[in-house]
Amino acid sequence: MTQVLLLTPQVGGSENSADILPSLGLLTHQIRVAALEPESLLNSDASILLLDGRTDLVGVRNFCRTLTALGNQIPTLVVLTEGGLTALSPAWELSDFVLVTAGPAEVDARLRMVVRESGRELIAAGGVEIDEEAYVARLDGRALDLTYTEFELLKFLAQHPNKVFSREQLLSDVWGWDYFGGTRTVDVHVRRLRAKLGEADSLIGTVRNVGYRFVPRS
Known part of the structure; x- marks a missing residue:
């Protein structure tokens, strides 16, 4: 189970991840939804960032630049509609993207691949997930002290x-x-x-x- 932080430009943040990426709700990952702003990353122990790029492509692109300036090391994906693909470029400095229509298997595979490619090794067994880089151990998504x-x-x-x-x-x-x-x-x-x-x-x-x-x- 992976800790995913889903950031959205919707006012106050959407309370339901299924409204943004329907397949995400069918997976076992722990999801937290917050507003698309740097403050949402404070004290976050997320393994993956998901950015809601369905409606405000310019805002999400600028946020990606802010993440780069802040030295973000967390694998980051953007959720796009098919039409939004035309705006995507290497300048966004993303790990990957996923379409809102992607099925659960594809979404899960993309999440696993970006974590692996980032070199951030996660040990997962029996509901326990250990992030060696962040020095965090979780049980069913709950951080252990x-x-x-x-x-x-x-x-x-x-x-x-x-x-x-x-x-x-x-x-x-x-x-x-x-x-x-x-x-x-x-x-x-x-x-x-x-x-x-x-x-x-x-x-x-x-x-x-x-x-x-x-x-x-x-």
């Missing part, structure tokens, strides 16, 4: 779903070879991580007398 070590532990386990790691292995790979603490710290961090996962605490499974593993939800 994790410490550095909790984030690294969750990331490591999610990168190897269903693989069992002993406490000694986790200490070596997550804490580092120069860590002098005992294996007890692994149990403590797993307990805290499970607490923050809430009802999804079963994502971190225990293999008795062996260690821990990440168990993706079906």
Whole structure:
């Protein structure tokens, strides 16, 4: 599940993403809709920006220039009607575009491709999405408030779903070879991580007398 920030020039912002890109509502990505203005990017942890270019092409083009000036690093797509394609050019400095008539499979593919091409690797498994670049972990679209070590532990386990790691292995790979603490710290961090996962605490499974593993939800 990817965090998508959908910006629209409609006054106050549209409250329904389906009004802008109907297929988006059929996907499982977490969508937040806001006004097309730089302030909407403040404190945003979005993985992808979608710009509503259906009606105000000049305004969206100028906003793209503003994003470039601000040093935007988030993959950005513009939603266009077929007629709007004639105004599109490399000067917009977009990652890609998508037509309002695109089906769910095409929209999902375009979102995944721009994230991959941007070099922004996302680890996704069992409803957990980890954005290494932004240092954000989300569960079903909700950002988790994790410490550095909790984030690294969750990331490591999610990168190897269903693989069992002993406490000694986790200490070596997550804490580092120069860590002098005992294996007890692994149990403590797993307990805290499970607490923050809430009802999804079963994502971190225990293999008795062996260690821990990440168990993706079906």
